[in-house]
Structures are given as C-alpha cells and as structure tokens.
Amino acid sequence: MQVNKNPQIALLGNPNSGKTAVFNQLTGMSQKVSNYPGVTVEKHVGKIRLSNKDYDLIDFPGIYGIIPNSLDEEIVCKEIYNWCIDKESRPDLIVCVLDSNNISRNLYLATQIIELGIPTIFALNMIDLLQSSNKQIDANLLKEKLGAYDIVTCCALNSKGLIDLTQSIKGFFNSDSINPQASSILDEKTASCLSELKDFFIKKGLSSSQSELYAINAVSNSKSLDLFEKDDKKSLELLIDSSEKRLAEKKITAKSLNSIIRYTYLEKLFDKHTILSDYREVKEKSFTEKIDKYMTHPILGTGIFLSLLFTIFWTLFKFAEYPMNLVDSLMGAIKDFSAQIIPDGIIQDLVVNGILEGIGGIVIFIPQILILMFSLKFLEDTGYMARASFLMDRFMSKIGLHGGSVLPLMSGYACAIPGIMAARTIDDWKERLITILILPLTSCTARLPVYVIMITAFVDDATTQTFLFMLMYLLGTVTAIIVAKILSFFLKEKTNPSFIMELPTYKKPILKTLIIDAYSKTKSFVVDAGKIIFAISIILWALASFPKNEKGNINIENSYVGYIGQAIEPAISPMGFDWKIGIGLITSFAARETFVSTMSTIYGIDDDDENSLKENIAKDYSLLIAISVMVFYVYAAQCMSTFAIVKRETNTWKWPIFMIFYMTALAYLGSTLVYQVGYIMGYA
Numbered sequence: 001m002q003v004n005k006n007p008q009i010a011l012l013g014n015p016n017s018g019k020t021a022v023f024n025q026l027t028g029m030s031q032k033v034s035n036y037p038g039v040t041v042e043k044h045v046g047k048i049r050l051s052n053k054d055y056d057l058i059d060f061p062g063i064y065g066i067i068p069n070s071l072d073e074e075i076v077c078k079e080i081y082n083w084c085i086d087k088e089s090r091p092d093l094i095v096c097v098l099d100s101n102n103i104s105r106n107l108y109l110a111t112q113i114i115e116l117g118i119p120t121i122f123a124l125n126m127i128d129l130l131q132s133s134n135k136q137i138d139a140n141l142l143k144e145k146l147g148a149y150d151i152v153t154c155c156a157l158n159s160k161g162l163i164d165l166t167q168s169i170k171g172f173f174n175s176d177s178i179n180p181q182a183s184s185i186l187d188e189k190t191a192s193c194l195s196e197l198k199d200f201f202i203k204k205g206l207s208s209s210q211s212e213l214y215a216i217n218a219v220s221n222s223k224s225l226d227l228f229e230k231d232d233k234k235s236l237e238l239l240i241d242s243s244e245k246r247l248a249e250k251k252i253t254a255k256s257l258n259s260i261i262r263y264t265y266l267e268k269l270f271d272k273h274t275i276l277s278d279y280r281e282v283k284e285k286s287f288t289e290k291i292d293k294y295m296t297h298p299i300l301g302t303g304i305f306l307s308l309l310f311t312i313f314w315t316l317f318k319f320a321e322y323p324m325n326l327v328d329s330l331m332g333a334i335k336d337f338s339a340q341i342i343p344d345g346i347i348q349d350l351v352v353n354g355i356l357e358g359i360g361g362i363v364i365f366i367p368q369i370l371i372l373m374f375s376l377k378f379l380e381d382t383g384y385m386a387r388a389s390f391l392m393d394r395f396m397s398k399i400g401l402h403g404g405s406v407l408p409l410m411s412g413y414a415c416a417i418p419g420i421m422a423a424r425t426i427d428d429w430k431e432r433l434i435t436i437l438i439l440p441l442t443s444c445t446a447r448l449p450v451y452v453i454m455i456t457a458f459v460d461d462a463t464t465q466t467f468l469f470m471l472m473y474l475l476g477t478v479t480a481i482i483v484a485k486i487l488s489f490f491l492k493e494k495t496n497p498s499f500i501m502e503l504p505t506y507k508k509p510i511l512k513t514l515i516i517d518a519y520s521k522t523k524s525f526v527v528d529a530g531k532i533i534f535a536i537s538i539i540l541w542a543l544a545s546f547p548k549n550e551k552g553n554i555n556i557e558n559s560y561v562g563y564i565g566q567a568i569e570p571a572i573s574p575m576g577f578d579w580k581i582g583i584g585l586i587t588s589f590a591a592r593e594t595f596v597s598t599m600s601t602i603y604g605i606d607d608d609d610e611n612s613l614k615e616n617i618a619k620d621y622s623l624l625i626a627i628s629v630m631v632f633y634v635y636a637a638q639c640m641s642t643f644a645i646v647k648r649e650t651n652t653w654k655w656p657i658f659m660i661f662y663m664t665a666l667a668y669l670g671s672t673l674v675y676q677v678g679y680i681m682g683y684a
Ligand SMILES: Nc1nc2c(ncn2[C@@H]2O[C@H](COP(=O)(O)OP(=O)(O)OP(=O)(O)O)[C@@H](O)[C@H]2O)c(=O)[nH]1
Pocket: 013, 014, 015, 016, 017, 018, 019, 020, 021, 022, 032, 033, 034, 035, 036, 037, 038, 039, 040, 041, 060, 061, 062, 063, 125, 126, 127, 128, 129, 154, 155, 156, 157, 381, 507
C-alpha cells in the first residue's frame, strides 16, 4: 500500500554553515546549534507548514564533499547514493546552506550537489557577518552560473532572516518543476581517463552527471569506496587502478583530481568576478587570524584557557551562594507547608523527610548548573571551544592521540552522552573507541553537586574553593589522557588516524540562545535527576525508617539501610568512608547526583538532626575524607544511561562492561591511595 508522505526537503551543506540554525527556525524545534564543525551527527526530521500544506524538512550532518570521511558524513553520503540509485527515495527539493563568508569551500560542495540533478535552492547564509565585513556576493550571478532553482541570501539567527527562503520553497512547490540537468565539468582529456569508471556507474542506473561525480570521487579518495557493496568495491578497485594509470600518463595526480577539477571549473565560471575572492586573494589578516595568534599559542593560549576555566569556576562559587540560599529557604518553606497540610504520621514523614529532603538536595544546585551551562555554551558559540581543542590537539598528538577526540571530550564536561555521540565525527575506529572509553572521566554536571557540597563543607574562601574544584576537573582530564595512552598501546584495532580541524570564525553569541540553552539543559538535568531521586528517596526512606524501636522512634543505625551500610563498611573503610557515604555510593550507581540527595535523606530522617547537610558533613567527616569522596566520583562508573549509549555506539556489551570495571578499579584505588597517604601524613 502506498503511504501518502509529505514532500521531502533535504538540508545539506558544509559543517558549521548553519543548517541546523535554519532547521530550528523553520520547524520551531531546538536541535543543537553550535559554532564548530560536526555538531549534528545524525539526521533529524521536522515538519514545516507552508500555505496549509505539511512538508518534511530533514537536517543532516555537515559534509565537505560526497565522500564518507567519518561516521556522521557516512550517514549523509549513504543516503545521497541511495537517492541516485533509487529515484523513489529522492527528496523533492534540496536546500543547500552555504556559509557566505567561506564561499569558495562551500561552492566546492555546491558543484557536487548540483551534479545530483535534484532541484536545489542555495541559501547564502550568515549574510549578516558578510555585510558587517563590508563584502558582497552577487547572488544573481551565482544563480545563473550554477544552474540552481534559486539562490536566496539569509540569516538564520531569526525567522525574519529566512522569509526569502520560505518564499522560494513555496514558489518551488507551486510551480511545475523539472529536474535540472547538470552539464559536465570535466575537460576532454580527464573525461577520457575516467570513462570506464563513469560507465560503471551509468550501468548501475546513475545519470551522466551523477556518474561523473562518483567517478571523480572514486579516483580522488579511497574512502569514497566505503559506500559500495563488496563486489562493487572489487570491480571499482580494478577500474580505479587503470584510471589512475591513464591519469598519470597525462601527468594528472589522481589524489588531487577533485579539487583541481572543481576549483578550475569555478575559476572559469567566475572569471573576473569577485565571488571567489576568499580563494584567490592573499588577504590582509582577518580579525579571527589576528586573535588566533594568541589564542592558539602553546603557552599564552594555555594560560588563557586555564584563566577562563578559573574565572568560570570562581563565578560559580562566588555568585551562586545567594541564589542557593534562596532556593534553600524556598525548599524549607515548602517542607514546612507540607508538614502543616499533611497530618502527622507516616505519609508526612515520607513526603517531608524522604521525598522533599531528597529533591531539595539537588535543586539547590540549579544556580551553579545554570552558570556552568551558560559559560560552556558561551565558549562554544563564540568559537573559543574549537580553539581550546586545537590547543589540546598539539598536546594530544605528543602522547599519540589526535585532536578529533578533543571536541567530544570537551562536550563531556556538560554530559558524557552527547560527547559519546559526537565521537562519530572521528573517522578512525580505534581512536573513536578510545575517546568513548575515556569520555566518562571528564567531570560532567552530575559530579558538580558532589564536588560543591564536599568543598563548601570544609573550605570557606572562594579562591581555595575554585582551586580544589579545578583540581578535580584536571584530575579527570589528566587521567583520561593517561588512560587513552595506555589503551592505544593495548587495543589491537587497526588504526589510520588523521586530523584536520577547520577552525570556525569567531561569532558574537546571542544572549537569548545562551539563556535558552542553559535553561533547557539545567531543566532536563533537574527533571531527569528528579525522577531517579524521587524513586530512590522513597526506597531509601522506607529502608531508613524501619524497623522502629520499642518506643516507635527511628535509630537510623539500626534501620535496614544502617545494616546494609554497615555490611559494606569494611570494603569501603580503606577509602575513609563510613556506612552513610557507603549508602550514597550504592544509590549513585543509578546516577551520580543521587549521592547528595541520599545524604540529605539519611540525615533528614535521623530524628536528632536539625543541621543543614553541609554542617552535618563538616561535623562527621574531614577534608581528607571529602577529597577522597571527590576522587571516587571523578573516577567511578556511575551512570546507567552512559553505558546504554556506549552499548549502542559500539554495538556490543563488551565495551560498557570493560568501562565499568576499569573505572570502578580506578575509583577504588584512587580514593584508597588518597586517604591512606593523607592518613599517614596525619590529615585524617
Ligand atoms: N551570525 C550568524 N551566525 C549564524 C547564522 N546561522 C548560523 N549561525 C551560527 O553558526 C554556528 C553554526 O550553526 P549550526 O546551525 O550549528 O551549523 P550546522 O551547519 O548545523 O553545523 P553542523 O551540524 O556541525 O554541520 C552557530 O554558532 C550558529 O549560531 C547566521 O545567519 N548568522
């Protein structure tokens, strides 16, 4: 049965050209947009409604050409090849988003998209940035020369900037379109060398221009063969060999064929016009280049990076105190109110001392999480994060890794899961696997409450607090690098790493975007954590409130939770932990952030405790134990969702299980070492 599907519009373009920004504006969705290449790693479909009709808009990962250099590009390239062999699967329209500030590179891809023979609208995006640097692009000339259905200039920062694009899409669907015929871009000499390859694709059912596109790609880059079935690959390898020989006879280097042909073609098209000026001219150093001299300088740049981190963390301690007190009083008021409206008894105890105490333990960190999320997004959107990766790349390559892993690792500071997904941009499997395996060692937001509560319980001064906080982040990062080195030595997977990173231009971040992003990340953190904490608080309350003694009071040490805690105490005492921390560790295996709420609930249920959690921790433990707890949380494998994603991304349980083992061992050994050394030195 034929299902009536909506007309399909595919969004294609170079990485970081603004496809997702266009997608979000047109669909009202909020897929991740950020200022570095490789943000989108899988395809997303959204609906748009124009003149009372629905259309499917498909956002794809960015590509530099139609060659699958990494997993995210493979998703796009496979789909495009499928469009060529199966007409039914083709989108009705392609919207190709071009970064108008980087037009030559974007036209290199544009020439390939045209060769697909699918109607295409080019959206010359980021026109605001082009205009602010007093440059112009002649859109009419581009349209005429490229043979596109239409070209519009736009700015995807707001929906107003996309009116022309929407009009053009409407116009296309209201007209009788005919599929465009792309003309050949090959000169006779080269065409004759590639004729056999081209025929191979023609026999597969591809059009003449599509066949030419795949023939050029095949000789230019062996990665392009990853798109084909085994048998096709074999035949193609033979044909490539003979084509290469013919090209060599004519003194043409096969490996650079793609760029030679396409740039020569573009040069001819725009002879005497200024459109390719960014390719032709040796221009005066741009703002970005001038600043990058300092930002990517090995010593100065590292200093800037560490100072930025210090400033963010310092702000987190300095300015979050007041809103935190506010949230605390608010939670206090909610608890008092609940105690008044719910009659005395078991239910009141469960709600006030179990659930609300547990939830209160986590919502108090909302201000700090907001500050951290806002700052990370600010660094990403300005384009700074990509520089930080570049800086670290230099360092990483010294220890045998490459910088492709750095951006995924950086996003791990917010949460490991998007970081693990972002590892799809790494073309080499071994390197991708190592990145995935070490990613949970970067301190994610869920560790923040643990660090903050442990540090603020023992240290008052904001600068010392910041140093300790930074130390935990650095410990995770440095260990991740060491583990990576060890893994790269032991893992048997084949390796062929390469790393070229395109640094995006600096962009002024938009306050509204930063606020919305920080808000939505914090909200989802609190909601996700809230659900787990809610469930755990109930179980914990039940285990901690029973059995009651003869007088009907609770002595938490003799409760079920007390028994469990005491049973595991011998195992955790080398790390300096007592049974209460032990219970926190157990509940943390669902998610790290439950540690703080567990401690809140345990203290909350204890009848003679009226202090705040911080005061209780300061009373029962020492700074050494606090550091030992933090070291445990830097290393421990305590996030079910992470393992599920690792299983999905690696397609086997082997790696998540390995991850749980190595991280737990690190946590246990790390904390024991810290506590025992501290103990011997007399800090216990
Ligand atoms: N100034 C300006 N910035 C823009 C415009 N469109 C997008 N951006 C910014 O450019 C950056 C990249 O945008 P994305 O939408 O993530 O780019 P993308 O093409 O989806 O990138 P990938 O998913 O990595 O392929 C983000 O920081 C956007 O805010 C624009 O028209 N003007």
